Amino acid sequence: MEYLVCTGCGKRRDIDVFCARCPACGEPLEVSPPPGGAVRSDAPLLERYAAFLPAGALGLGRSPALTLGEGNTPLLHLERLGEQIGVPRLLVKVEGANPTGSFKDRGSAAGVQRARVLGFSRVGTVSTGNMAASVAAYAARAGMQAVVLVPADIPRAKLAPIVAYSPRLVGVEGDYGTLYGRSLELGARLGIAFINSDDPFRVEGQKTLALELWQQLGGQVPDAVVVPVSSGGHMAALLKGFEELHGLGLTGRVPLLIGVQAAGCAPIVEAYRHGRQAVERWENPATIARAISNPLPPSGNRLLRAHRRGAPLQFITVTDEEILAAYRLLAAEAGVFAQPDAAASLAAVIARQKDGSLEDKTVVAVLTGHGTKDLTPLETAGIELPTCPLDKLAEALAG
Ligand SMILES: Cc1ncc(COP(=O)(O)O)c(C=O)c1O
Ligand SMILES: [Zn+2]
Known part of the structure; x- marks a missing residue:
């Protein structure tokens, strides 16, 4: 049941x-926990993991599942970069390879599918960018209207990947943290299924990342998984996935999950460090990693509770400088272009490795979004183009 x-x-x-x-x-x-069973390897994401999902509530098996081809993202072993930073078994999970360029697509597939099964014609979300584009895309694919609430001060460049899918877009003035709660109230009143960052069905979709890692590693789990954290929904979903695999007897342990927040907005880390039971609002978030800067994370207390009951969770901060250094390293040294917020996970691996504790571990840094999602760091740094007359090109390129 x-x-x-x-x-x-x-x-x-x-x-x-x-x-x-x-x-x-x-x-x-x-x-509720899933029954468990076999993975259907060549099916779309929701059908692939139907045995691990609330298949009845998602209407799986009754009609084809909603899909844009999400999941099955590359898990790359970055040998050279790993050696360089002292973690030879450094793997990255390239979630930017999802259809709209972020990990959110797994959760949007499940959330929008669920809303469709319940008979909603409108779905909504509150987002700084990635989730907005994702929900808008899956709504379009499902033939539904998307209502997208973004902060009014969102950088205009971030709107293009959202408006592409023609949602009903509203820039809301006021506190982003409060908007989450308001959206749920309004949704209930107006018949809009708001699929925010920690919606129970989004979490079911997001947890497929844990299942996929287990599969890609041949039925094993890594020693540690590092994820950038904002609302906490994604980290809670990964923990749920790994704990369910463990509960079903499919893995011997739950990996260490390291949640990383930007030093300029770290409400969960702050509560964790002080042993508090509840997160407190972070006043004046200030970081280049805007996608991970929720000042009052709606799943923060849930993560703190999980930590108290003994789940293997740790939380750390990284500075903007560390994020930018990791962002550059990933692209220049490994050819993997992730958005700065996502590169925070590599920055966390580098920071944690300073004491040598990850040296002999298999570590997966989850790169939650593609670099083209936010080009601000490159654009603001100024792009220089060295020029050369055509007849001097041979000399310029020599050596
Ligand atoms: C690129 C990226 N990484 C990480 C996160 C954090 O996910 P969560 O809000 O579920 O903690 C987000 C949230 O939007 C994001 O866009
Ligand atoms: Zn309750």
Whole structure:
């Protein structure tokens, strides 16, 4: 039997009523554990992992699953870069290879599919960019309208990949942290299924990354997985995936999950360091990694609770300088172009390795979004073009 359960108070809810958070305590809901079974290797993402997902609630097997070809992203062993930073078994999971260029597509496939099964004609999201483009794309694919709420001060360059899918786009003035809660209220009133960062069905889709890593590593899990964290939804989803694999007896352990936040907006790290039970709002976020700068992460308390009950979670910060250094290294030394927010995971590996603790470990840095998603660091640094007359080209290129 599929049901929703509160990650805070443990109360159960009917899975067929669209609901993201517990009406009793306000914490995120999640889907009950899956039955487990075989992976269908050549099917689209949701059908591939149907045995590990709430297949009934997602309507899997009744009609073809919603897909734009998400998942199956490369897991690359970066031998040279790994040697250089002292982590020879450094792997990167290139989530920028998803259809709209970010990891969000896994969760949007599941979330939009669920809304469609429940009969919604409109889906919505609150996002600084990646989730907005992703939900808009999957809504278009499903023949539904997307309502996208972005912060009014979002850099205009970030809007193009969203408007491409013609959603109903609104730039909302005011606090981004508050907008999440407001969207759920408005959605319930106006019949819009808001599929935000930690919606229970988005989390089901996002958790396929854990399942895919397990498969790509031949039925093993890595020693550590490093992820950039904003709302906390993605990290919670990875933990759910790995804990379920473990619970089903398919892996011997749950890998260490290292969540990284930017030093200029690190509400979860701050609560973790001080042993607090709840995150506190981060005043005045200031980082180039805008995609990971949620000042009041809606799944923050949930991650802190998981840590308290013994889940292998750690949280660290990296500075903008460290993020930019990792961003450049990835592209120039390994040919992998990730957006700065995503490169924070490599920056975290480099920072954590300083004490040698990752040296002999298999470490996966999740690169959550493609570099073309945010070209600001390159553009603001100024791009120089050395020129040369045609007849002097041979000399210029010699040596
Ligand atoms: C590129 C990128 N990385 C990481 C994250 C963080 O994910 P979450 O908000 O689920 O913690 C986001 C969120 O939008 C993102 O866009
Ligand atoms: Zn509750």
